Structures are given as structure tokens and as C-alpha cells.
Amino acid sequence: MTLYAALGAIEQGLVYGIMVIGVYLTFRILDFPDLTVDGSLPLGAAISAVAITAGYNPYLSLVFAAMGGFLAGVVTAVLNTKFKILHLLASILTMIALYSINIRIMSGPNIALLSADTVFDAVIALGVPPHYSGVLVFGMLAAATVVLIVWFLGTELGQAMLATGDNPQMVTSLGVNTHAIIILGVGLSNGLVAISGALVAQNQGAADVGMGIGTIVAGLASVIIGETVFGSSSIARAFVAALLGSILYRLAIALALGLEIGGFTFNPSDLNLVTAILVISALIAPNLKNRLIQR
């Protein structure tokens, strides 16, 4: 793998890392498998692209994207908590609804951002070489996200959120409205996913309605790889591991797709197969390790 390819993979790992942090929040903290993310990632991209084209500051467009994502998460969580729809089904419903909504927002299936302002302009203006600007911007944003989320989970409200995922009966009897907590948590998660989508769109120069397909799989893959490789003994460690897991996942994909065995090479369309194999390996690795140790 060339340095450029590695740099590209790290950049992808960081930008999607923000999404992975969101997925960690729902999947692990709230115990709420949330497929909304497949729709809220392109939602963030769509909102950001429309805002930038309309002349808004690209950083401000991230705020709009976050609000849109938050709202999408709230819809899923309300369907689940107030109307008792199974969390997976509720999130699938929101996800497919978002597909149509995203096309409405963009007035079409995609918007090009090739000559538009992006979050990188400010950094490049400071004299950072363009090919490092992505890693720099995404790295700072992802790190800030981890710090904020770890801080939040240490607050009274955040502790109640942790306990809600762990023991809902207990927190209810301690006076916590678990429905409100789940709505807030799933909202926050999708807000992060939408920011991630907005950044991806600005990075690749277009928002596309199809860009969210497989987000949840990539998110879960990163979470599981992160946990397997870096552990999750504390909240801070778990979130750093999720972010690093995202980078490892993108590196592994880049490595696999660049692999040449004799005359055989992978096509980009083999991505899903490679992802599935990666996740399966990460899932069975701890199990295999235990068995080998026992022998």
C-alpha cells in the first residue's frame, strides 16, 4: 500500500469514525440497534450540500446537518418508546422514509460540491498541504467528538444514559424517564452520523442519496474490531477504541482491495464480501483466542 493509499484510508477512518462513535452510543451504550444511520448519513450530506450551495458557511452547514440527524433519531426513538414498535423495525422505517426525504432535500438524487467551499478551505488557507487537510480536519473533529461524548457520559444525565442501557428497571425506579433518555441518545447518535455524512460529502465533492448504504455494517464492523483489538474496559477507552477501530477497518479494506494473489485481484464490488469476512474474523477472534489459551 502506498503512503497516499494509507493516508486516504486513515482519512476515511477518521471521518467515518464520527459515525462509528454514534453507532457505539446506540448499539453498546443504549443497547438499541439502530439502522436509521443508513438514512441519516446521507441526510447529513444532503443538508450540508444544500446549505453550502445556498451560500452558508460549510462549518455552519455541519450544525444544520446535526440538527437534521438528531431529528431523524428522535423519530426512530419515539416510534420505539411511545408506540412500542420494535427498535430494529422502527429504525428501518425511518431509514426508508429518509431515502425519499433526502431526494426531496436535494431536489434530485445527488448534488455536486466540486467548486464549492468546504471545511478544508479554512485549513488550507492556513498553509496546510491539501492532501493532509482531510486527516487534520477529520482528526480534530473526531477527537473533539470523543472528548465531548466521554465528558457527557460522565455527567448526571450521561450516567443516567449509561444505566438506561444497562438496567432500565433500576433507573426508572430511581426517577429517570428512560423514554426521554433513549430519545435523547438515539437523537445524539444520529446527529453525529449526519455530521459524518456531511463531512464525507464535502470530502468526496458530492452528496449522493446512495452513499448511506452499508453504514450500519461499517459502523458495527468498526465497533467490533475496535473492541477486539483495543478493549473496552472504560468508557473513554471504549470510545477511543471505536474510533481506532474505524481506522483499522478502512486500512484493512484498503489492504484487502489492493491485494494481488497470482492473477487474482478484488474488485470494488467485492467490498461487501470483504467487510463480511472482516467482521466475522473480528467476532470469532476472541472466541478462538480463549479456546487456544484453554488448551
Added chain:
Amino acid sequence: MITLDACQKYFHKGSVNEVFALNNINLQIKEGDFITVIGSNGAGKSTLLNCIAGCFFPDTGKITVNKKDVTRWPEYKRARYISRVFQDPLLGTCPSATIEQNLALANRRGLRRGLGRGVKAKDGELFRSRLAHLGLGLEERLLDKVGLLSGGQRQALTMLMATMIRPEVLLLDEHIAALDPKTAGKILTLTRDIVKEQGLTSMMITHNMKHAISFGNRLIMLHQGRIIYDVRGEEKNTLTVEDLVRRFYESQGEELAMDSMLLS
């Protein structure tokens, strides 16, 4: 004071599984009452406690706490006044959180939870002294995860958490039933001490007739969703297990042939 006024509850109403769970319950729980609750399985003991806690709303009737109508208050809102300890020791604590974090959660029962630190440095002393009271050495293990503790330790911690902030009523739903006899005895003593020390109003479900008689100042027996026996004070103190067993079977219209077996 907590009152239940003509509370009725059907489960699965209109279906073949219809259960008349609470049948016209009238109950005044006075400040300082320690009520033991007995009855056979399915008599409605847990349902009664759940009704007070707000796990469901009664179909008809009214529930008040200090004259405030809380009939339509959800469980989390009533938690301001009501705290609970469950039969399952795993239900009362959060396994992935530390002892300190669990206590901090309990220390805000019924209060607003904002962006202040969850575990405050100034609470360390309070937590340590409360834990020391249990005599289990937990005061040295504030940073240990609760998942590492035994069932008995977790139930002791739950007792502490339920009373960190003084409740108007403490509901104990067979809270020692899942513990080994020795641990159960310890938790029972702890319960008696805490209730006495803080002068708590409480209700305790038990299947142990001896405990039902020796604990508290009042005893109620439930059968088919009704309170069929309610004694207090002197009358309760002179009760014997035989009296209770007779009552118990009379209520079911059954003979006492099983007496000796049941008492052995």
C-alpha cells in the same frame, strides 16, 4: 401518608386470559407504618406494590401520596416519593457501573439530572460512611464494578441506594427470597435497622409467616386481589403462625389437613 382508594385492575381485560388482579383495594398507609404483606402466589401482592409504584395505572380508583393525587403519574415520576427493592438482586443495581456511580445515581433519585458531574468528589465521604454501615467492606471498593459483587452484596447495596434519599414509602418485594438463608438473615436485619433508624414507612412482601409476624406493626393478607385480613399493633403481636395459616386456608375454603406439613 399514602392512600389507595377503591383501586381495581384487570389484566388482559376482555380476553380469555383475563385476570382480576386488584379487587377494590382500600388501604391507608400511615406515616411510620411497617406493613408486612402475605398471600399465596397470584394473590396480588406484587401487583399491589407495582400499583403503588406506578408500573401500571389502576382501571378505577385513586392513589394519593401526602394528599397529592398521583394516580396518573408514571413510575419514574413517583420515584420521587417511592423507592423499591426487588426480589432479583440483579434488578436493583447497574452491573457495568462502579459502586460509587451506582450510589451517585441513587443520590439523585427524583431530582433533575443535568450536566453536573455524575460522581461528585464531595460525596465520597458520604458514600464511604454509608457503605461502612453495611459492614461488608464495600467502602474500600468504591471503584469496583457492581457486576463483581455477589447477590447478597448487591442486595445490601440496593437497600442502601433505595434509602439514600428518604422515600415516603419503601417497597420491598420479597427482597430476600433469592438469597441463601444466612445472607437473607443479614439483609433482613439490615432492613430492620435502616427502617428503624430513618423511621421509614415501608411495605414488605414475604412468604415467611414468622417474618410477617415479627416484623413491622401491621400485617395484611391478600387473596384473589382483595385484602382479606388487616391487623396492627397489639393484635398483630399476639398472632401465631397457626392463626395465620388458619386464616390463609379459610380464605381459600380449604381444610387444614396440610397444617403439619406446612409448619414443619
